[in-house]
């Protein structure tokens with residue numbers, strides 16, 4: 001790699017969403033070493049050197065040929081077109097003129113700046129903060145609310161427990177490690193997801209806490225179609241549930257406990273509302289169906305005796321019901337969360353050390369780490385005067401159906417008409433469902449602008465592609481809300497090609513549009529970073545002041561963050577006195593029946609937790625054109641789609657395609673062997689993948705993780721020849737309540753691919769860009 005002869009000496013501190021590290025750049029490569037204070041560094045660190053692989057980087061500004069020649073307008077060539085290199089002044093002039101035209105002609109409600117995505121770690125160069133600050137200075141934009149991680153849970157939790165504490169600050173790990181006797185892990189606590197936390201994870205502690213609990217004698221039950229959703233060393237009893245049926249299992253556990261009189265009447269009376277309605281439902285008063293173990297056995301594939309035994313064990317011990325985020329990323333995803341909370345209420349251990357429920361243990365490194373009791377250094381985003389917004393996962397609906405009405409959390413809303421889409425720090429062609437439909441949606445706007453580091457599918461669907469630096473090429477501050485240290489993220493390499501930081505790009509655009517001072521606030525990058533640090537420090541309570549000015553902090557490379565309580569028990573105060581520590585629900589109590597939700601009249605989210613069969617289970621597993629249920633979970637070898645070409649990610653590929661796992665029996669029934677190239681089809685699309693056989697996968701289930709870069713280069717063979725499961729998933733909300741994403745599950749068939757395999761081109765630049 002040629003980097004203008006620029007060499008940065010020595011190892012410097014830096015940080016990613018998957019942990020802190022030290023990196024040394026020698027002009028032709030990057031050496032990455034884990035931080036010695038991290039007890040369990042992530043294998044994803046090995047992907048980081050690939051950030052500087054210039055073959056995949058956007059090295060200069062580019063315009064899409066059709067847009068440059070034909071001007072703004074709806075265009076189905078997005079995603080197929082060639083690109084034309086621009087100079088920075090040309091790119092800035094074109095982008096600024098188009099932003100100006102759209103906002104003046106159609107108003108700021110025609111700009112979509114939802115720009116969902118994780119971007120990279122770093123408090124200042126946080127792409128969402130940068131883009132929102134910029135668009136707000138221009139008069140605002142249509143924004144998005146919610147996320148793809150727990151999009152169904154957040155609105156539900158506000159109704160049921162009056163806030164997001166179970167997500168933000170559940171009972172802390174040291175308390176679980178010491179007190180929990182039985183972990184009932186619904187959706188597991190996968191080690192792969194516990195490597196990652198939005199903003200960083202200075203120390204990976206989850207494996208150690210789990211090991212400590214096991215060493216103390218804690219018992220683990222894993223409820224998941226995948227055995228490796230919990231570490232093997234924990235010796236869990238594995239209940240390989242049919243995906244999408246956890247709600248039925250949770251309801252049957254509650255029914256069994258109540259039926260045997262093992263429930264906590266007192267807790268249900270003093271801390272909950274609506275138990276009578278739930279009990280009527282459990283015992284079939286409304287529909288004649290008793291939700292007992294035999295009923296659940298037929299749906300879940302877990303035999304009735306096992307369900308009854310588990311119910312008894314749970315009632316006899318200090319039990320923590322852990323609900324993963326993945327559970328709610330499917331149709332009616334609100335229900336397993338609500339049913340899990342209801343089960344914890346029936347057990348009556350909420351507020352006791354090690355008992356109750358938690359949501360997201362193992363789904364992220366931060367959950368259970370405790371929250372810092374003060375704000376982090378944060379770039380102010382200004383005010384968005386535009387009131388229009390969409391639930392984040394409804395982006396394709398918005399672009400395809402402007403003016404269309406839809407339901408969301410009790411409101412009847414209307415999609416705005418979008419002319420310009422602006423994205424920085426996210427990849428909808430990774431995170432969204434039914435990518436064929438998303439491509440149709442992205443053909444609609446007049447203009448799509450993206451800041452990207454790599455030639456991702458997002459970049460390839462944009463009209464103007466502005467090259468962004470990676471985190472390695474800029475200074476920043478690294479920290480997350482549940483973190484234990486603030487990292488001085490030293491720049492470890494010079495910018496590749498003509499790449500600029502998102503801040504520098506927005507600054508140039510702001511200057512062109514006459515609002516530079518408003519955007520920059522009169523500060524350059526280094527001044528902002530120093531200001532964010534000093535301003536944060538000045539606001540800390542005196543006893544928590546780290547005592548280092550910016551220069552000393554920068555030199556030290558890191559400071560430990562004080563102030564987190566050593567132990568925290570979710571709803572301990574509420575348990576002690578529910579009147580004094582009311583929840584922010586209408587009743588002040590946990591709502592097992594929500595009159596508010598019931599009043600919305602949504603058949604797909606009634607007033608109490610209920611079993612609503614997902615469309616994916618309309619036919620039993622094994623039947624029909626698509627007999628297998630695909631689990632499209634988050635990957636073990638990279639964060640989402642980031643650094644898909646990195647060493648850890650690339651080593652897991654089979655024939656260069658994403659590995660698809662199948663039980664050996666399901667493979668044998670199809671005449672397939674490990675290492676075969678397979679074609680996976682669903683009602684929405686098809687993908688090529690490399691087959692891996694594993695008895696850790698429940699029969700009837702296939703597993704293909706997200707994050708292989710979308711490769712539509714051989715549509716005659718497959719919608720994606722690289723193995724991106726989002727060509728297979730359905731683009732439909734969880735329910736009218738939350739409208740969360742449902743990417744986790746879809747019905748598929750898996751067959752041998754016998755033709756000539758087309759090359760994977762996802763990691764090559766598009767036409768017009770010098771390779």
Ligand code: PGD
Pocket residue numbers: 116117118119120125127148149150329424425426427428430431432451452453454456458468469470471502632633634639640641642706725726729742743744
């Ligand atoms: P990433 O791969 O992290 O995915 O979706 P998300 O869009 O966050 O994308 C980040 C992008 O930002 C990358 O393209 C990267 O190059 C770019 N980038 C990184 N840093 C910067 C920067 O500083 N500046 C700029 N301009 N760009 C930058 C993740 C989403 O996917 C999430 S959170 C979840 S939980 C969902 N999970 C599933 C799932 O379980 N199943 C399915 N089928 N689909 C899912 N999608 C969701």
